[in-house]
Amino acid sequence: MTKALSLRAIVLAAASLALSSCYAATPAPSTASTLPKLVVVLVVDGLPNEQVQRYRDQFGQGGLRRMLDQGASFSNAHQAHGVTVTAIGHSAVLTGAYPYVHGIIGNNWIDPITKKSVYCTEDTNYTYIGEETKPADGTSPAKLKVNTLGDELRYATGSKSKVITVSGKDRGAILLAGKTGTAYMYMEKTGNFASSTYYMKQHPEWATKYLATKPQDRYYGKSWSALLPEAAYAGDAPEELNAPKAGGHNRLPYSYYSESGEIDAGYYASLRVGPYLDQLTLDFARAAVEGENLGRNPAGVPDLLGVSLSAHDYVNHAFGPESKLSHDHLQRVDRMLAEFFTYLDKRVGMDNVLVVLTADHGFPNTPEFSQTQHFDAQRLDGDKLMAALDKHLEAKFGVAKLVQAWSLPNIHLDYALADQNKLKREDVENVAAQYLLAQNGIVDAFTRTQFESGAVQGTHINTLMRRAWNRQSSGDLMVITKPYWYFGTGTSGTSHGSPYAYDTNVPLMIMGKRWIKPGAYGQYAEVVDIAPTLANLLHLRPPAGSEGRVLTETLR
CATH class of the missing domain: 3.30.1360.150 (Gyrase A; domain 2)
Incomplete structure (x- = not known):
């Protein structure tokens, strides 16, 4: 009996040791303290992945190159729907859904009942705060039929998490903010960033103080000049392929002024083309980080900041992605992002920040340039x-x-x-x-x-x-x-909206060393994969219409 008991004790001890070893080899489940404090979602409007690859050797160390080197970067990522425009692309990012579900089928579309054109974010129930509002202006996400990752985050934390978005376009901010976030957008007539009465009755004190400094006025009379030595642009399309715009603005240096000689609506509208709109957007995003104390909640309550940089789209429309202006503009976006990441590192600590960067659509070359390459383009x-x-x-x-x-x-x-x-x-x-x-x-x-x-x-x-x-x-x-x-019509510029790869293939980068395995990934991926991937990392359920996959190959 003693020998039998001893043998049984040995077997049980061995089984216990094996079981404990098994559990020891299993990673401990993540806790609230391992969640990011701040999720930053960056959308560069109108950025084809081809431009990122073509110009990557010219990037500085802290912006796009930092994301390429320290993050997971997909070369074969796509906006995987057939009408590649701004509103649809922005809707895809944080809903994880396609247009047949989320309901945003264009920037504008025909109302099936009235047969009149409607705008994707128009809502006459609301107005801009302190700004003129026209009936078709974008003021709410009413036409977005599903929720976003930010909405799920707010729901899961009892609205303790903040979701703030800012963009040069109303649709860029509103469709990232979802139903329960707060969107701020650039006002062409005043150069301010404003929200709407859908989100609040009046701006918070931090925003009012920031806007009172009129940062948009500092660029009047300034020029956008080439950032790199002239030899760096040797492969760009000849400038003469771009028909001159009003005032001869089809090459660098590109000046910012108004016909009246005063700082007015004409000047504020001109800022859309070139780097200064994006700089203003990122400056306002910094003010929001500080004003809303983003990234400083208790453990387990992440905040989300969405930033849509609109100017690259305006530049590519006007001059084409093959132009020197587009080339230089992307280099400037890269340097601006480097400064923004440095700021976040000091303010929140990049070890606590998860960053995603993508685009709402790509871009074809201008027909004039495509014809020089012997393509049938019109x-x-x-x-x-x-x-x-x-x-x-x-x-x-x-x-x-x-x-x-x-x-x-x-x-x-x-x-x-x-x-x-x-x-x-x-x-x-x-x-x-x-x-x-x-x-x-x-x-x-x-x-x-x-x-x-x-x-x-x-x-x-x-x-x-x-x-x-x-x-x-x-x-x-x-x-x-x-x-x-x-x-389209006219004799210059280009546009997007097709199901072809030049319009669908966009950058998709995710950076956050505590959660993401760095590397260049050649797997097929879609922008709708962002929402379920972030939901997985944040311990949230995916948004209601999400059909993307979790990018498990990138996760630590």
């Missing part, structure tokens, strides 16, 4: 195309004005008119689609019937277009231009 006049489509439908069915409204790539047909004339809706759709497919510059067209029946399948681009189509708000037809073509 601007396509959408209004003329729609007028011709309407005439074709009238000739086919004997009914005028079957094309009711459009906000391309969405086209709305007058179904009621078709019904009155005993026309089958599907027949009208198909005739319209076949006509569009025959037009130069159009590569594909989809109908409502195809979307609703699930017929839009198969290719990657079809998937992107299906995600971009919202049953309640989108058109009865959606069209895709040929590669390097886009809807």
Whole structure:
């Protein structure tokens, strides 16, 4: 009996030792003290990843290079929907959702009931605080149909966490802030940053004091000059490819003034093109960090700061991503971010900060530049195309004005008119689609019937277009231009909005040494992966419409 007990004791002791070793090898679960104190989400409006890769050797040490070297950087990350514009891209970042769910299908779209154009963040129930407000100005997230990561954070902490966003565009701030955050946006007429009465009745004291210093006035009469030696820009497109803007502003140095000779609305609007708008945005973000004491809550109560830098989009629209101005502007963004990270390190400590950087969309080259590369590239006049489509439908069915409204790539047909004339809706759709497919510059067209029946399948681009189509708000037809073509007029500049890689491939970087494994990642990733990844790190449930994946390969 004694020997049996001894043997049993040995076996139990061995099992206990093995079990304790097993548990010892398992990492301890993270606690509130291991959560970041501050999450910073940076969106550089209109930044194709191609520019980050092309100019990376010229970056300084503390900004984009710091994120590339110390963070996880994805080279194959995409805004994975077919209509790549600012509002949709910003909505994707912290909802983790696609347009067919979150409801933001463009910067503007056609209201399905009134058939009038609506703006993505307009809401006449609210006004800007202390600023003129027009009916179509962006004042609330009412049209965003789902919540954001910031909303989940506020819910989980009983609203103890603060969510503050700032942008040069109202949609850039509002769609990052979600339903319960607070958004501040640049006012073109005054150069102030203002919130709206959706968020509060009046600005907090810190914001009022900051705005009283009028920091936007310090750039009047100043110029934006090249940051790097001239040889650094040798590979950029010739400046003569850019048609001169008013006042000859198509090259560096680029001056900031007004026609009146006074600091006025014309001057404040001019600040959008170039580095000073982004500098003002980051300066206001610093004021918000201090005024709201961001990153200084008790353990387990992180804050979230969203910053959308809008000026790169304006520069690329005007001059193209191949231009010297775009090249130099990105270098200046890099240096501004370096200064901002240095500030955060002193204020909060970068060991306590998790930083994400991405973009809302990429950019194609200007048609003029693409043509020098032997690409078939053009601007396509959408209004003329729609007028011709309407005439074709009238000739086919004997009914005028079957094309009711459009906000391309969405086209709305007058179904009621078709019904009155005993026309089958599907027949009208198909005739319209076949006509569009025959037009130069159009590569594909989809109908409502195809979307609703699930017929839009198969290719990657079809998937992107299906995600971009919202049953309640989108058109009865959606069209895709040929590669390097886009809807627009004029003789200079470029635009975005397509499902092609130059518009979808954007930077996606995550930095935070306590949570993220640094490295260059070649895996396919999407911007909608940001929200579930942050939710995982912050111990939150993902936002309601989130369909992205947790980027587990980057996590420590």
